[in-house]
Amino acid sequence: MKKPELLVTPHRVEDLLPLSEAGADAFVVGEQRYGLRLAGEFNREDVKKAVELAHSKGKKLYVAVNAIFHNDKAEELDDYIAFVQDAGADAIIFGDPAVLMAARSVAPNMPLHWSTETTATNYFTCNYWGKRGAVRAVLSRELSMEAVIEITEQAEVAIEVQVHGMTCMFQSKRPLLGHYFEYQGKVMEIENRKEAKNMLLHDPERNNKYPIFEDENGTHIMSPNDICIIDELGELVEAGVDSFKVDGILHSPEYLVEVTRLYRQAINLCAENPEEYEDTKEEWLERIEAIQPAHRPLDTGFFFKETVY
Amino acid sequence: MTVTVNDAISTIVNGKRVITKKPELLAPAGTLEKLKIAVHYGADAVYIGGQEYGLRSNAGNFTFEEMKEGVEFAKQYGAKIYVTTNIYAHNENIDGLEDYLRGLEEAGVAGIIVADPLIIETCRKVAPNVEVHLSTQQSLSNWRAVQYWKEEGLHRVVLARETTGEEMRKIKEKVDIEIETFIHGAMCIAYSGRCVLSNHMTARDSNRGGCCQSCRWDYDLYSLEENGEQALFSEEDAPFAMSPKDLRLVESLPSMIEMGIDSLKIEGRMKSIHYIATVVSVYRKVIDSYCADPESFEFKQEWLDELEKCANRPAAPAFFEGMPSADEQLFGVHGKKASHDFVGLVLDYDNETGMVTLQQRNFFRPGDEVEFFGPEIEGFTQKVETIWDEKGNELDAARHPLQVVRFKVEQPVYPNNMMRKELA
Structure with missing residues (x-):
């Protein structure tokens, strides 16, 4: 069976080699000026180095340009996209149509991946962006396994699905942490804490803890659990999903390398010997559990959870 | 924001400047009664929800019969009806969409407010007489993206609530398309469409009408340290909250009118007839008063006093003047009673x-x-x-x-x- 790409999110340039050795096929990098919720910050020099490293190992490198842009940054896009093309990146990830407009004018041959996270929820719309120039759609995390499979079957573009890590639940343009500290009369607090990205919102009623951080794009609230479906890859591989993403945001580089290694092995087994994969899948989950930080419970996201409305 | 006189929207009558391009005043209605009140009190257009594909599962939603009656009623006043059709659809919502959109066209609605390209494209195919307006759920906040949607053939775009007045002006200058923007009411604290708190917290899909307003709840803020979690608040502080004050741009109407904004939108399909009547009549008066004689226009305190009579949260200009401050959020309070x-x-x-x-x-x-x-x-x-x-x-x-x-x-x-x- 076709093996889906294993896509991971390095924190630093020096992570690319260990992640390549662990079995990653492709990387997402970028800078927060243009990209959302990246595991690490890659300036232009870093992007160039990352492209070289990735290509030297036969891997692909995608640059995230998926922020929600206002006029000021929308006008910088030509320059940034031209840079990304010159750097030799393999694709640009976008959500805002301004990126599509800029790419059409300065980099018409650059492959585009459509990713808005929460709003990629049906196959028609994935194909719509395909007709407008995207070669891949990154699906919303709030979809069931059944919906993901149906989209994959109906899609005329490649499909990317996040299989591991935390997901974004909320983005506000406002600096909500800074505002709370200001309300408390502790204006310096946010400056001191900004880089650490170690804050949590407690929701006592649900006994959940949501990571929350602030950056140039506003305030982001993340899921209380990490998705982990290393033991449920069978149907997705069979359906022909093109890319599995492991998001390492707010995890250590070492953790990401280990998780990448385990998914690589699980994907290989699942594609080459599905029966053995089925028989051993509990063991894959146990291996992840063994390295999972205590404050990040694992779950299966929305793959097996019904939502109503 | 300063008011910049724009001669493209005005003419001189008897030596006096009058505004000839009056923006549409667009009001919400959750029921037929509310629709009639909104039109009667001076709305130029009313947006309503149908039985499906809208974002307020809990609002009163219109049947096709009720829509027809609303359209007929509005027609007597020269007013239009739009229908919110702004969910992000899942595969299972595709069946039935064509019939639904044909039903809207037959009911005579002037336009639909849409976020998902599935619905945009389907509407153009099966209900071509219905205008397509891009919903604020697309968080549209720059002119190049507006240009994209214009080239896609949309009639109108609703801007993100995060767009500032200066940004609106530039968008209006750069792209020739109808611009609709919110002027009054409750708002998402998140970029609309980019929030799935309800999905996680209550298993209700916020982008299909199930939003349970988790963002208005209180939370406790901690940091994760090597020795465990540390509270980032003290006993006397209110808990962490992200509830925004309501939007109120009544004082900014002159600059919005001069910019040539095409439609000014009031939020609140769940609001009462009293709220709708009060808010619509104040905005109606301000728009009419400014347009009739911009040079001698003076803002009256009584307009603000009048809005206070139905306000159930403190109000603020939000992003219109730039990034809102901490004072534009509510800590330790969840609203107030109207006066x-x-x-x-x-x-x-x-x-x-x-x-x-x-x-x-x-x-x-x-x-x-x-x-x-x-x-x-x-x-x-x-x-x-x-x-x-x-x-x-x-x-x-x-x-x-x-x-x-x-x-x-x-x-x-x-x-x-x-x-x-x-x-x-």
Whole structure:
């Protein structure tokens, strides 16, 4: 069976080699000026180095340009996209149509991946962006396994699905942490804490803890659990999903390398010997559990959870 | 934001500048009654939700029959009806969409407000007479993206609530497309469409109408340290909250009108007829007053006072003037009571006897000071004297919701005028 790409999110340039050795096929990098919720910050020099490293190992490198842009940054896009093309990146990830407009004018041959996270929820719309120039759609995390499979079957573009890590639940343009500290009369607090990205919102009623951080794009609230479906890859591989993403945001580089290694092995087994994969899948989950930080419970996201409305 | 005179939207009549391009005043309505009130009080257009594909599962939603009636009613006033069709659809929502959109076209709605390209494309195929307006759910906040949607053939775009006044002006200058923007009401604190708190917390899909407003709840903020979690608040502080004050841009209308914004939108399909009547009439007055004579326009405090009478949260200009400050969020409070209660809806008035026939909407009794308002009258206050029921029995108070009562009113009033009472 076709093996889906294993896509991971390095924190630093020096992570690319260990992640390549662990079995990653492709990387997402970028800078927060243009990209959302990246595991690490890659300036232009870093992007160039990352492209070289990735290509030297036969891997692909995608640059995230998926922020929600206002006029000021929308006008910088030509320059940034031209840079990304010159750097030799393999694709640009976008959500805002301004990126599509800029790419059409300065980099018409650059492959585009459509990713808005929460709003990629049906196959028609994935194909719509395909007709407008995207070669891949990154699906919303709030979809069931059944919906993901149906989209994959109906899609005329490649499909990317996040299989591991935390997901974004909320983005506000406002600096909500800074505002709370200001309300408390502790204006310096946010400056001191900004880089650490170690804050949590407690929701006592649900006994959940949501990571929350602030950056140039506003305030982001993340899921209380990490998705982990290393033991449920069978149907997705069979359906022909093109890319599995492991998001390492707010995890250590070492953790990401280990998780990448385990998914690589699980994907290989699942594609080459599905029966053995089925028989051993509990063991894959146990291996992840063994390295999972205590404050990040694992779950299966929305793959097996019904939502109503 | 400063007001920059824009000659493209005005003309000179008898030596005086008047605005010829008046923006549309767009009001929400959750029911047919609310729709009629909105139009009667001066809305140029009303947006409503249908039975499916809208974002307020809990709002009163219209059947096709009710839509037709609403469209017919609005037509008498030259007003238009739009239908919110702005979910992000899942595969399972695709079946039935074509029939639904044809139903909207048959009902005579002027346009739909849409976020998902699935619905945009399907509407153009099966209901080509219906205008397509891009919903704020697309968080549209730059002119290049607006240019994209114009090239896609959309009639109008609704901007993100995060767009500043200066950004709006530039968008309007750069792209020739109708721009709609929010001027009043409750707002998402997140970029619309980019929030799935409800999905995680209550298994309800926020982008298909299930939003349970988790962002208005209180949370405790901690940091994760090597020795465990550390509270980032003290006992006397209110908990972490992200509830925004409501938007109120009534004072910015002159600059929005001069920019040439095409449609000014009031939020609130769940709001009462009293709220809709109050807000629509204030904005109607300000728009008309500015457009008739911009040079001698002066903003009146009474307009703000009037809006306070139905406001259930403090208000702020949000992003219009730039990034909102911490003061534009609510900490430790979850809103406030409006200063006035809506107590009665005028059904009829007898000019000879001065007797009003009124439907009770809240408790009032003889001796209460009440206030009447409506599009036909200047607001006035008076004291309620003897109250009778429909059969002529004297009442000690109007106690029952929807009860029809009569009493004397000193000045003429008209059907659908409203009576309110200041809360103690």
